[in-house]
Amino acid sequence: MSVTLPVPDADVLARRAAIVAALRSIVPGEGVIDGEREMRPYESDGLTAYRQLPMVVVLPETTGQVAAVLGFCHAEGIRVVPRGAGTSLSGGALPLSDAVLLGMGKFKRIREIDFDNRCVVVEPGVTNLAVSQAVESRGFYYAPDPSSQIACTIGGNIAENSGGVHCLKYGMTTNNVLGCEMVLMTGEVIRLGGRHLDAGGYDLLGIVTGSEGLLGVVTEITVRILKKPEVARAVLVGFNSSEDAGTCVASIIGAGIIPGGMEMMDKPAIHAAEDFVHAGYPLDVEALLIVELDGPQAEVDHLLARVESIAAECGAVVCRASNSEQERLLFWAGRKAAFPAVGRISPDYYCMDGTIPRAQLPLVLARMREMSETYGLRVANVFHAGDGNLHPLILYDANIPGELDRAEAFGSDILRLCVEVGGVLTGEHGVGVEKRDLMPDMFTQVDLDQQQRLKCAFDEKGLLNPGKVFPTLHRCAELGRMHVHHGQTAFPDIPRF
């Protein structure tokens, strides 16, 4: 484990017993957990390479309790780490040894379904899939569908601005949220948005979404729901090179087609998935695309024919469209099981999440192959091809001394490469602790300081989820200081350009 967390506050640790007692007076019964064995399940999230026991776990059930816990921690100077289902792949919910872990799992109610206004009001501990299931009887669904949707919660989706395989066409969480109730670190409860569109003033909902638990704790969320498309069909397209596959993706979009989903896998990923799921993937191709079209039958059939002809022009060696819902789901089963499939061929794997301009794909894949040799670690690639979001899976064995460190170094090199070619460090998994120290590769200190000033507006004491996203913590007073003062400016006259 190579990540440095904020130095624990010895004074807080010394007061642990009193803090636990105070929390018990706010959340009675089994809502406060302080035994080491009982806290063990909370020691890490989906990024299991990093583990840390929290000081104490609190599981509130009401907004009032959340407000009281945060208000108490704010007054006492105690750090707080919020947590949904703990499926973050970037260590966003990694506990701190001197912090209260605030688990939102008991907020499980769907409060209201409003079909007329096409929205649902849920508590943050409701799983992503449960929202779709609650409205499916009327043919509706909630569009963002991260692969962890069985387990991940809407609260966590807000924190991470979660995407999924359909987000090129239907957007990420931020494009599908209408409002929320949230508790600030001071314990103050505010409401943002509602069932209407857009903000009346600053778009605070827009910055809270994807803020990785650093700005507040959401206690109620209103999301938009959509009517399900009439039909969906998928087509498997195999290529002899990733360049051909990349050209095909560009040509499909260039032709004005935005598929519901467009995924790419490289040879190692294809083989791992096929061995695991038997989806019928061709094994003799270098790259495989799954292109899904959804909408009315007439549209899907029309566009599918166009995609097939574009694929042929781009040198596809295999092209097979699904002819039944069962077959479509089988095509996806392989892709959706790609991570566990890779887990079968390697003791451990490390999943990366950069986004690149798609045209850079051949270069990035070639450089990744070179790095793979340099580091002596295999890599399999799955790729949200439509939006350029790359998920390299680095295969390693944590039991071999040094391999985890090499895997991390390899991963960091991949992300730096993404930035170098015009992309970004993370497309959907978040910065968390994992990519925190790479932020200076993408942002200048001025950029990062400006982002932290936003944090200061919400949490001046820096108590909420510290050690995540930003590589260095600054005091808000220091960030607020102005460096240009009257009389000291280098620009005495009106600028003449």
Added chain:
Amino acid sequence: MTTLTPRDSKDVEEAVRWALGHGKTLDIIGAGTKRGIGRPTQTDATLDLSGLSGITLYEPEELVLSAQAGTPLSEIEAAVAARGQELAFEPPDYGALLGHTRGGTIGGLLAANLSGPRRLKSGAARDHFLGFTAVSGRGETFKSGGRVVKNVTGYDLCKLMAGSWGTLAVMTGVTIKVLPRAETEATIILHGLDGGVAARAMAAAMGSSCDVSGAAHLPAGLADRISGIAARDAVTALRLEGVMPSVVHRRQMLMDILKPFGAASVVDADASRTLWRAIRDVTPFAMQAAMDERALWRISAAPMQGPQVGRVLADEAGAETLYDWAGGLVWALLPSSADAGQEIVRRAVAANGGHATLVRAPAALRAAVDVFEPQAAGVATLSARIKAGFDPNRILNPGRMYTGI
């Protein structure tokens, strides 16, 4: 008044530092087409960004376009149209509404977070805003976001800049998402519905698999003012866009769904484009004379609540109304009055949820009433703290949105 006309981002930084150093306030403008919206500001100098113009990157197959903030929107729209693409949030042109014929800039559009009828399907300007470079009120150049369509690295400051009306930072360059333009379109029209029934018809259409990309209701007398429609009674319009076989298929589907709401007619692609451009630009409420003193409000509400807000304003204040976004966007034109109708508009919105912005009124009234929706105390405090983090000396468009912001 002094006007500063920077040629590049470095000049912008210098201008802001000059203002900081001398305690001067700046009015930030692109083409100045939306100056009539918001609280009138009294600033020491104008920072005119029209010199920062030009598309700097356009990659149709990556669905991204970058441009300097002062680039005319028309230039961007022409460039993407040439490649069969568009800005899917359907940027409106409020020229007629505000009584001028100039076109705006991409920076001004994003700063105001404006979007047209397709908002309800494709999102607002905020949803297509991928990255920017800006100079804060601290005189520092910073960037956020990127030039790829999927990115969660750091706080999403694009959302904050969208709709901040130049009160936080001066944007110098922006990157937006562009999308393929639909091959064709058609509009189905229902006649003679009242607002409440129209909301139900639009809800039925939006709740179907027809993928409706525009849903608007024009009460009797309004459609008359749009060329090519010439209907005396109320018109409820539902737009379908896509490839021809799909539009044909969905047209039939939608006609079947809408049967309970009476006879429907179909408008072909050309007339449909004309109709939706008029709805987008709210031309039925165009400024009639330089001294048009009626107050025009733009109200965002839940779709089923919009017509309720509209009915209150019509019954109690004699407002004319127009509904877009399936009822969720209410345009209300109120007769001239001492408070621009603020009291009743705020009351109607508070009872139904949502927010209202006074888009057009004489300057004296805009200075006297709350132009933007008043905020709850907690949110107002947060907004003021955010402003202080970006522009501590309040030199950028001070007071444009709220007192102290």
